Amino acid sequence: MSSLRLLTSAARRASTRVALGRRGYAEVTDKLKLSLVLPHESIYTSTDVTQVNLCAESGDMGILANHVPSIEPVRPGLVEVIESNGATKKFFVSGGFATVHPNNRLTINVVEAAPLDHFSPEAVRTNLQEALRVASGNGTEAEKTEARIEADVYEALQHALTK
Numbered sequence: 022m023s024s025l026r027l028l029t030s031a032a033r034r035a036s037t038r039v040a041l042g043r044r045g046y047a048e049v050t051d052k053l054k055l056s057l058v059l060p061h062e063s064i065y066t067s068t069d070v071t072q073v074n075l076c077a078e079s080g081d082m083g084i085l086a087n088h089v090p091s092i093e094p095v096r097p098g099l100v101e102v103i104e105s106n107g108a109t110k111k112f113f114v115s116g117g118f119a120t121v122h123p124n125n126r127l128t129i130n131v132v133e134a135a136p137l138d139h140f141s142p143e144a145v146r147t148n149l150q151e152a153l154r155v156a157s158g159n160g161t162e163a164e165k166t167e168a169r170i171e172a173d174v175y176e177a178l179q180h181a182l183t184k
Contacts, residue, residue, distance in 0.1 A: 051086030149175035
C-alpha cells in the first residue's frame, strides 16, 4: 500500500473516532502561544500574544488565535509580535518556517534572528552598498552569488527598519 493511501486510510478511520471542533473567528480574549526559535536557542516565548505578523513566501500575513493549522515558509524580514497588553516586539529574521499548530500554538523556526532595535540603519546602508559592489564586480560567480544573497537580506533589513 502506498504511503499516501495508508495515511488517507488512517485519517479516514481517525476522523470517525474524533470529533473535530468548528473553526470560527478569533475572539479578542483568545491568545496565541508563541515560540520564536533558532537552531541553538529560543529567543522569544510567550503564552500571552494577540497577533503575530510575518513575511511569508506567499505574502505578508497576520496570525491570530484559531488560525487554520498550516506550515508557511518565512522569507527574510520583520516578525512583529503584538502582546495582549498592547506592547509590540519586532524581530528581523533571515528566513525559516512558521508552523501554526492546533490549540492556538505558533512556532517560528528561523536560522538567524535578532530584535530589530539591535541594528544600525547606517551600518545596514554601508553593508548593503558593499554587497552590491561585490555582486556587480569582477569576482567569481560564487562570490557574486553570495553577495547578491547578502544584498537581498540587507535590503529586507533596510525595509524593516523604515517601517
